[in-house]
Amino acid sequence: xATARDLPHPEPEDLRLTQVLFALSDPARLSIVQGLVHxxxxxxxxxxxxxxxxxxxxxxxxKTLREAGxxxxxxxxxxxxxxxxxxxxxxxxxxxxxxxxxxPDAATPDAAAPDAAAPxxxxx
Amino acid sequence: xATARDLPHPEPEDLRLTQVLFALSDPARLSIVQGLVHxxxxxxxxxxxxxxxxxxxxxxxxKTLREAGxxxxxxxxxxxxxxxxxxxxxxxxxxxxxxxxxxPDAATPDAAAPDAAAPxxxxx
Numbered sequence: 003x004a005t006a007r008d009l010p011h012p013e014p015e016d017l018r019l020t021q022v023l024f025a026l027s028d029p030a031r032l033s034i035v036q037g038l039v040h041x042x043x044x045x046x047x048x049x050x051x052x053x054x055x056x057x058x059x060x061x062x063x064x065k066t067l068r069e070a071g072x073x074x075x076x077x078x079x080x081x082x083x084x085x086x087x088x089x090x091x092x093x094x095x096x097x098x099x100x101x102x103x104x105x106p107d108a109a110t111p112d113a114a115a116p117d118a119a120a121p122x123x124x125x126x
Numbered sequence: 127x128a129t130a131r132d133l134p135h136p137e138p139e140d141l142r143l144t145q146v147l148f149a150l151s152d153p154a155r156l157s158i159v160q161g162l163v164h165x166x167x168x169x170x171x172x173x174x175x176x177x178x179x180x181x182x183x184x185x186x187x188x189k190t191l192r193e194a195g196x197x198x199x200x201x202x203x204x205x206x207x208x209x210x211x212x213x214x215x216x217x218x219x220x221x222x223x224x225x226x227x228x229x230p231d232a233a234t235p236d237a238a239a240p241d242a243a244a245p246x247x248x249x250x
Contacts, residue, residue, distance in 0.1 A: 019156070023151035024148065024152075026144075027147035096229065097228075100225075101224075102147070102219075104220075105222065
């Protein structure tokens, strides 16, 4: 039975490629996803590399990722546990998550830096 | 020598994963990219599947794709020729373009429909 603590998640068949790509297109969200590659994490442990976001911003990013079907958020004591929906994403979009997570870029600060650079400028 | 007709394009080493993902995260832009898979096209031939966009909207999408390094735009008579920067993208982000273009979703109208659906609703 659904409770107030259960948040809505899209069914696997309802995942949309463009929505997943958008969810992954932000450096902070990409960093959050990278943090979940080796297993679920509590929200508090999901701050993106490179700096602590305000709680409201982190919550917004988590909501975007959840609504796109990239992560699942389940109650875990007083916290919430976030988990990468790897199986669902691999089934719907084969190779996508692997490509996004294993690009040589993925471990560099550039991937997690605020995406404020002007187009065409030299990456740090 | 650069002329007024040459538009700026990011160097391969300056491509940013999050910017590429953002460029691909729009159904119209994804459709434009799909149209370039088999070779370059003139701008006029690049209208996304599903409906004619106003010229200004199409230009905006093309600019977003160009600035992200997804496509190259070169003068071609009075027109411009658009080409997918497949080599650069494959070198920087191995497997990404293949995953995005060959997902079972890619050929469905859903991928090209305006991304106006509410999160979680059932895909058509």
